[in-house]
Amino acid sequence: MGRIILITGGARSGKSAYAERRAAELGGSAVTYVATAEPLDREMERRIAMHRAERPEGWTTRETPRDAAAAVRSAVTATVLVDCMTVLASNVLLAADVEGSGAAEAAVRAEAQALCRAALERTGTTLVVTNEVGMGVHPPTALGRWYRDALGRANALLAAAADEVVLMVSGIPLTIKPGR
Numbered sequence: 001m002g003r004i005i006l007i008t009g010g011a012r013s014g015k016s017a018y019a020e021r022r023a024a025e026l027g028g029s030a031v032t033y034v035a036t037a038e039p040l041d042r043e044m045e046r047r048i049a050m051h052r053a054e055r056p057e058g059w060t061t062r063e064t065p066r067d068a069a070a071a072v073r074s075a076v077t078a079t080v081l082v083d084c085m086t087v088l089a090s091n092v093l094l095a096a097d098v099e100g101s102g103a104a105e106a107a108v109r110a111e112a113q114a115l116c117r118a119a120l121e122r123t124g125t126t127l128v129v130t131n132e133v134g135m136g137v138h139p140p141t142a143l144g145r146w147y148r149d150a151l152g153r154a155n156a157l158l159a160a161a162a163d164e165v166v167l168m169v170s171g172i173p174l175t176i177k178p179g180r
Helices: 015-027 042-054 068-074 085-099 101-121 142-161
Strands: 003-009 031-035 060-063 079-083 125-131 164-169 172-177
Touching: 003 015, 003 101, 003 142, 015 031, 015 079, 015 125, 015 164, 031 068, 068 079, 068 101, 085 101, 085 125, 085 142, 101 125, 101 142, 125 142
Parallel strands: 003 125, 003 164, 031 060, 031 079, 079 125
Antiparallel strands: 164 172
């Protein structure tokens, strides 16, 4: 049975750096990195290039904007890092947006459930990075509210399944659900 470590926090709180350190501690150079971002504009292309360059040599990268569960299931390393549920939820929500809020939220929930199942059914540890979006400003648009609600519920689902949950605050990890 697999183990999930959920790393959450605000934007630029140090989530990814912390997750990468933990993944390296657990797996050394045998880590599968599941990257969910899509290069939809030049700024995102630069961010993706920067993240690629910062990853340790030897890590296997799987770029998958949707169906992260398939990448987790197919990983041959014991340690998998999914970075991040925040972007994955956005990708899934935007693909289902034309069908309305209920369909969009159901699609994000299904993605999170599949990710949980894949992580728990494998041997090893899956680290999942996500943003805590429920503490911010109330989104002024319907799409923003759908996203906040869908990601908040997906995060709750992941946290319930996780063996350990870490909240990053200003670069400081706070364990809010200790590992078993």
